[in-house]
Amino acid sequence: MSSSIPCHLPLVTIIGAGRVGSTLAQRIAEKNLADVVLLDIVEGMPQGLALDLMEARGIEIHNRQIIGTNNYADTAGSEIVVITAGLPRKPGMSRDDLLRTNAKIVVEAAKNAIAHSPNAIFIVVTNPLDVMTYLAWQATGLPRKRIMGMAGVLDSARFETFIALELGVLPADVKAMVLGSHGDLMVPLSRYATVNGIPITELLDAATIDRLVERTRNGGAEIVELIQTGGAFFAPASATSLMVESILLNQSRLLPIATYLQGEYGLNDVVIGVPCRLGCGGIESILELNLSDSEREALQTSAKSVRKNIERSQEILAAN
Numbered sequence: 214m215s216s217s218i219p220c221h222l223p224l225v226t227i228i229g230a231g232r233v234g235s236t237l238a239q240r241i242a243e244k245n246l247a248d249v250v251l252l253d254i255v256e257g258m259p260q261g262l263a264l265d266l267m268e269a270r271g272i273e274i275h276n277r278q279i280i281g282t283n284n285y286a287d288t289a290g291s292e293i294v295v296i297t298a299g300l301p302r303k304p305g306m307s308r309d310d311l312l313r314t315n316a317k318i319v320v321e322a323a324k325n326a327i328a329h330s331p332n333a334i335f336i337v338v339t340n341p342l343d344v345m346t347y348l349a350w351q352a353t354g355l356p357r358k359r360i361m362g363m364a365g366v367l368d369s370a371r372f373e374t375f376i377a378l379e380l381g382v383l384p385a386d387v388k389a390m391v392l393g394s395h396g397d398l399m400v401p402l403s404r405y406a407t408v409n410g411i412p413i414t415e416l417l418d419a420a421t422i423d424r425l426v427e428r429t430r431n432g433g434a435e436i437v438e439l440i441q442t443g444g445a446f447f448a449p450a451s452a453t454s455l456m457v458e459s460i461l462l463n464q465s466r467l468l469p470i471a472t473y474l475q476g477e478y479g480l481n482d483v484v485i486g487v488p489c490r491l492g493c494g495g496i497e498s499i500l501e502l503n504l505s506d507s508e509r510e511a512l513q514t515s516a517k518s519v520r521k522n523i524e525r526s527q528e529i530l531a532a533n
């Protein structure tokens with residue numbers, strides 16, 4: 214019997230089978246979104262994790278393939294490549310302290326992956342996020358719509374969580390956006406945060422909102438201090454899987470995404486989080502919000518610090 218229905222299922226490669234990468238593999242497979250290749254430099258580890266995830270399929274009731282590997286040839290033809298390879302920070306460190314170690318890892322991963330999946334859309338997760346996304350963009354030579362960083366979805370989810378906890382409401386009823394870099398200089402937009410359409414400025418006083426904004430800015434470090442041996446991974450994996458889903462299902466969701474700017478928000482040649490529509494071709498458009506003077510200034514300050522670290526990264530890579 215012949216059929217014209219293609220048998221090909223989407224393939225997502227995750228480079229770095231650590232805590233974020235392996236949890237993301239689980240999310241993607243259990244949501245039935247795609248088959249997954251989990252790649253790491255450590256031999257045996259991605260193979261073991263993949264086998265473990267495969268053995269759960271009957272119980273979780275899905276039939277996605279999960280392959281563990283140390284060989285980029287196994288990633289060939291991926292629709293999406295997610296880069297989570299690299300060190301996480303330890304207590305007392307900033308994300309920027311990871312620049313020296315992670316720059317080379319991300320550039321190598323991006324080059325190897327694009328060689329086998331020239332049509333893929335790339336999502337970078339490794340920290341420091343905005344600089345690593347810039348380096349992956351440089352290394353692959355991809356058009357900016359096909360390479361982006363995950364941070365804003367996570368930072369916004371944290372802000373929404375803290376608002377929901379404060380008000381005692383369902384987290385899914387809270388909508389907020391955090392723009393800017395993935396660091397202390399991120400820009401949570403309180404003015405645009407709502408609970409089912411009601412601005413939070415109607416529900417919380419200014420001092421409380423400031424406290425929640427500060428907790429959001431410190432959201433990653435709060436978890437690093439508690440876990441001690443690494444950073445957050447459940448919510449980061451959820452945030453990344455939401456981006457993967459928006460691409461694979463062509464949902465055109467409007468999400469804060471770290472993207473290469475060419476004049477938007479008055480910024481050039483820098484990667485930073487701004488609202489983007491995300492669909493099957495990648496970033497379909499960038500939304501330029503009307504920002505207040507202080508919000509615009511905060512975004513400029515945030516971009517300035519990313520730019521400084523991009524310059525540092527170029528020196529580090531040139532010296533290697």
Ligand SMILES: NC(=O)C1=CN([C@@H]2O[C@H](COP(=O)(O)OP(=O)(O)OC[C@H]3O[C@@H](n4cnc5c(N)ncnc54)[C@H](O)[C@@H]3O)[C@@H](O)[C@H]2O)C=CC1
Nearest residue numbers: 229230231232233253254298299300301338339340363449
């Ligand atoms: N953008 C964001 O919002 C977030 C970013 N992160 C970042 O994601 C990265 C990964 O975090 P975790 O999964 O917690 O760390 P982890 O240490 O659990 O996993 C990292 C994995 O990368 C692998 N790796 C190292 N060099 C590699 C290479 N050259 N090729 C392939 N794999 C390689 C390691 O063997 C390890 O398995 C860190 O840089 C962390 O800071 C984590 C959470 C949120």
Ligand SMILES: O=C([O-])CC(=O)C(=O)O
Nearest residue numbers: 302340433434437444445
């Ligand atoms: O804080 C970290 O190092 C990991 C991360 O980026 C986050 O959880 O936001």
